[in-house]
Amino acid sequence: MASPASRPDPVLSREDGVRAAYAAHGDELYRLALRGLGDAGAAQDVVQETFLRAWRARERYDSSRASLRTWLFEIARNVVIDTHRARSSRPWLRGLADHETLERAAPEVADGWEVLMRRVLVEEALRRIGDDHRRALEETYLADRPYPEVAAELGIPESTLRSRVFYGLKALRVVMEEMEVTS
Incomplete structure (x- = not known):
């Protein structure tokens, strides 16, 4: 039998729970991804991939270590990083956007992303x-x-x-x- 810490969060164990988590955090995750990527379509993909990864990893979620919100933000952060890596490894994707805009946005995204993630973590810690x-x-x-x-x-x-x-x-x-x- 699994230990209580390794049991999936009840919110993620049911389909209606995932919908509730999406309703509670989907907009914030979208804004975070949009700020990080500067592309509305890619931001939507990030949110979808975030919830897909959360669903697949629901048994590893431990609510005593982080809130569901913090956990989802960490997953979203990883998806945004993966998206940046995919863009850099596929040069033909750069042809779909203005090179100067992408190059100017990249350093700000990394710095802004770190600041945003730090803020989310500090907010979570302050709640405790x-x-x-x-x-x-x-x-x-x-x-x-x-x-x-x-x-x-x-x-x-x-x-x-x-x-x-x-x-x-x-x-x-x-x-x-x-x-x-x-x-």
Whole structure:
């Protein structure tokens, strides 16, 4: 008998569950692929391939390691990379688009893709820490607001806010290590 961690997520085990996952995450995955590829048709193909790969690998999905959203985004990232590799290995595909546009977009796509993936992973990690620590980090680090202003808004001493930020960063680091996110 399979261990609980290796059992497929119930959402992906049923056809209606896959539809629900698509309804919940399909649009986001499409926007991510469109941003990464700059081609609406290819972005649609990426979303389709993402759900196909997720369905085929559903038994390897472990909800204790990452949310379904994060897992799907990681699959989509791999599909976009595969698509870029396929384009570069098939020069005749370049004839279907303007060379200058593709060359200008390529470095931005790689940098933008990494930033986007990092953002998705950090959002997932933030969901896994306590509310007080999450709020302190979101307001000070992500919103780049001054400590006195945030402390006043939250109705706590500034020293308490600094403590929450300190321990929140420690908790975030631990969660990201559990998620196997490297620097």
